[in-house]
Amino acid sequence: MSLDLSNYELLWPVSLFMSEGERVLRSTGSWQDRATWLMAEALAGTTAVADFEDLPNHTAPASDPWAATTTGWGTKQALMDQRDWFTELIARASELRHAAAPRPYWPQRRDYWLSHDGSTARDARRDFARIIGEFTDNGYLAEAFGEECVDDHTELRDPSEMIDRRLGIPHLWPLAPETWDEDTFYGLIEVFHDLVSRPRMRRFHSYSGCGWHHSEFHNGPARVLYRWKINQLLRDAGIEYELAAEGEDLGRLVAVTDDARSALMHQALTDSAPDITIRVRHAVALFRGRDTTVESKRSAIVTLAGILEERRALLKDKLGKDEGALFEIANRYDLRHRKADQRGDYDEAFLDWIFWWYLGTVELTNRLIASRTAG
Structure with missing residues (x-):
């Protein structure tokens, strides 16, 4: 008998519900109490908890193949017990609908259209x-x-x-x-x-x-x-x-980026060697903080440039003479050495561009190192 999920709505992220549910199933003792509490929190309403509590703690004995089921007496079908039911619920969590807020009611719609006061x-x-x-x-x-x-x-x-x-x-x-x-x-x-x-x-x-x-x-x-x-x-x-989900600034407010750049940041933070990860985390925190400044963005770029400098031989091997272009900007513009003859008359958007370029190159060198090690 397959579980009908149509009456349940999820209030949590799917991955969190699954991980906490799997932990409940691994627990001993009062696992049913933990399961009930998890469903009370993570699912809208009380329907799921009521369905769970209506089930037996154990599957109907094999000696009673004609046990009563939801389809009536005389159906040769084993009853689903609480563990079977909860196991299937967690395994199929990705099929659950997320609970949605009701569409705005009349007073709320009026406020939406008429309010312009912040x-x-x-x-x-x-x-x-x-x-x-x-x-x-x-x-x-x-x-x-x-x-x-x-x-x-x-x-x-x-x-x-x-x-x-x-x-x-x-x-x-x-x-x-x-x-x-x-x-x-x-x-x-x-x-x-x-x-x-x-x-x-x-x-x-x-x-x-x-x-x-x-x-x-x-x-x-x-x-x-x-x-x-x-x-x-x-x-x-x-x-x-x-709120940042990873990095040195975990749990701190940071500027929102698009999905592609968020994915790049995640890759650079998770795929680097431990000594490099610390520096990448620091660079990311400097760059994306809510209180970031031009100086902190420069510092973030300098940190990434230092990582790439250490990997210059690898870049030269893969890019040939073109690897020099990576460092020319950091050296000729008012970023790293801060000399009098360096250029400083550029828009702040230039810093954003160079940061993402350097971070992407760090992630590229991570993959090059990984492939060389695997080979």
Whole structure:
């Protein structure tokens, strides 16, 4: 019996749902509790959890081939148990529809057409506060801030003080998005990236209506989910920054690039030798930071040029005399040596072009080295 996925909608990235689901299946003990909690978080509504809980814990015994099924009595068909069902759900996660927000209603459409006062930025701040509220409700800040319990009278950490220590701005908790300027908003986005941690288990404490308590925290999946949600928010608001998913500036806001250049950056960061990776990460962080300057872009180019200088023999072997053109720009223009006779009257866009050219060449030399080693 194949699983019908038509009633389920995914709220998470597919890869994250699959990796956390596979981990649940590898776990021992209360794996059903972990599975239920994962579905409650990652799938819209309660339908999937209800379907899962309706199934038996184990497959119908082989001695009872005529067990009752959804098709009625007398059908020779083994019942699917919870593990079979959940295993198939995770394996076929890529077939799940992503939950979509409903189309705007009348008041929202009116605001969209009539508002020209910068309300998009304010809406983004409110939406960010809502997302943090959801993370809080699901226990993602319990490891950082602590969690109240009627049986535990330990004094909890003060979230406002914790944020103040990181940002240097007091009284930011509870969140009040209407009071934030741009720097505060972007700073909070980066701070909460470092604070969230996913609880893989929860238990309900019924005494005096205490509620859910969370445990088995891990910041890896929490940060993946956080970046996915926040980057989607920033895109929808037309804000041209995103949280970096890798590199020296992991979890920091960086300028958005197109898919091709993002792929190039990923390749250069992941395929380099360890000593080169450190330098590439540094160059990328200098170049794409939200607060990047002309000087930081120059420094990024100089870092990449140093890598290529070390590989000059390889480039000469593959390109012949043409390899000199790579270094002529860095040497003749006001980039590396900064001599009086060097050219400095060029547009900043030139720095972008040379950075991507050099980064592409670093990635090319990585592949050349890999092919030579394989051969």
